[in-house]
Amino acid sequence: MQELLLLLLPVAAASGWLAAKRSDRSQKSVVSEKEQNPAYFKGLNYLLNEQPDKAIDIFVQMLDIDNETMETHLALGNLFRRRGEVERAIRIHQNLVARPTLDRSQRAQALLELGQDYMRAGLFDRAENLLIELLEIKQHEPQALQNLRIIYQQEKDWTKCLDVLSKLEAITGEMLGAERAHYYCELAVMARKKHDYVQAEQLLKKAQKSDSDCVRAALVQGKVEAAQENNVAAINSFKRVVQQDPAFISEILPFLIQCYLKLNKRNELIVYLQQLYQQQKSIAVMLSLSDFLQEDEGNQAAVELVIDYLHKYSSLDGVHKLIDLSCKSTQDALADTFLILHEQLAMLLKKRAAYQCKQCGLEVKTLHWQCPGCKSWDSIKPIQDLSLSE
Template sequence: MLIHGLWLLLLPIAAASGWAAAKWSQKSDALDDRKALFPKDYLLGLNFLLNEEPDKALDVFLKMVDVDSETVETHLALGNLFRRRGEVNRAIRIHQNLIARPTLSKDIRVQALFALAKDYLSAGVLDRAESLFLELVEMNEQVGESLQCLLSIYQQEKNWQSAIQIAQKINARTGTDMHLPIAHHYCELAELALKTDDYESATRYLKKALSNDSNCVRASLLFGNMLVGKGNYKQAIRHFQHIKDQDPDYFVEAITPLVDSFRALSKETELILYFKEVLKEFPRIPVVVVLSEQIRQWRGDKAAATFVADYVRKHPSIAGVHRLVELQLPLTEGRAKHDLSILHSLTQKLLAAQPSYQCINCGFAGKVLHWQCPSCKRWSSMKPMYTLEVEQDD
């Protein structure tokens, strides 16, 4: 509803005619005051707004000859109101009309420029928004917010070099810690380099990512995967193992490449010993699944099922029950096997219906790991769900 927010526009009227009237003036007729302070057009425009006729209102405001310090605030508020309602073209017309006025004070001009830049950003006209925000930074006006908007623009454009420069400026100008996003920007550059097999550039970018944020899991994963691609499994294992210390929430991402790398080196025994150690400090179902598979291959389904049953008893979870049933199936026959297979498909469905990742900041959930949350745009806020799954400790 347009009415919602109109109070902002009516404030000058209220100030002139209502509770402040007595203080403001000794004149007897408040209506005369109002007419004197606000041109006829202004009241006409407001009237159109109140009647939900925004285009007529817009025409009146745009054609207003005089915009003084009182009514200019209303122009700005009206433009911002249109933008918030998603009517960006109307907002742009209002703010452009203001900027075109030669008599505008510097302060108002800055506010109008900033508002227009935000209009373009909302409309997705990124190049125009970018040049206005850059102009504001150059003028040393609205610097903090303009830099944040520029960062958002460069991220949308995947212009990672410019994003890094702006993030560094934000850090220098506002003191905000930008090491985490900068590390991700370097990871983005590394991913682009890896697409063209440019390992030298990728290595350089990943090192910069880690020097900005030594806990950048993404850089370690990329490093490990790059080394796997080059057949350097030993070095790759070191990068994958490091993830547990960087951020244990993401360790699940390293499990499959770790298992593959140990196997590529025919080091199954080391694999088991390593994951048994990991399980002590990190009793989570993905580790149990890996170990149970090794136990199954070496000592059969029964030993593996006993191992998983011990774990599930201590830490009940759907994924644990699913793995246990999976291992029990080959050991049963007849009616029991039939019942277990029903249970198995049920747990399968429950697991499939669960999102794999969820943002700890805004709750956005999905099956794919986004390093930048698609909803709230935070970096490293989407976590693997198993870390969020409620598991009971003994």
């Protein structure tokens, strides 16, 4: 409250000063301000009685809107929005927009601010109308487009996102290929869910054309091929993901293994995994290899692989696997201990965040292509449960 009073006092002073200035202009004789402007004192009274809502209304109504006071209104409105007091910001900016005395650029500025207030309040329809109006009158176009993009992303209207992106690129000259690729991927995922694989593949081609490094496009492509039992093509797509960003190996591995097994190419798969393990030392690849080793050569061979890994790298998943294998090979009283350790560790691992945003550091349990925190695209990656101790 103290802070708000400090903020409102200059507004009150400005209102009083303007009122005095008006009375000087209109009348030669000096008339007391109180007689001329009872509203000013009423407002001041509200302020002192800690009723800032009523005080704001009075002071804002008292301020004539001209070049000098327009800035005061905007500053006050912005301050309220930043403080999260959106309703107050809306009231101030609505009051500005309603004034017929504003010139074209002042009105446009007020529209932009009001649009941002509505966005902050979650009133996207109202914000969208104002921002479209700004585009129509060709004022503040880059900001209007940026804000429209945020709204359409929020509403998951990816076709409108693509349209806004093209306009934004044309106006700013900035190429936004990575974002464009994600919008196409979003549409492709929707088509895949409807089993419209032809449409999905067309959209994925556009995604890859927009951003040749788009990991997501290759990943979705693999899933679309796999859904159609095109296992060879699916394997190629999943391998492309690995080449583009090895951090995503854990994302494609279960699908890749399934495709190889459907083609009855188990040995070929193991050779590929061994090659990959040599290159990346990925925990996910090691765990898959240990499963095959266990099937082919028994528990001890798998235990040796896991222990070898844990001698070089720290990994909770590796420890979990070792306990799992130990449960199966231990017959004595230790078996119960291993079982409890295994269950407890499984619960801990379940609670762990598996992904982290490289931009804002947010940790999440599932993969998001757009960070729910900072809204960056492509910034969230699987957390590598790996620390070199060699």
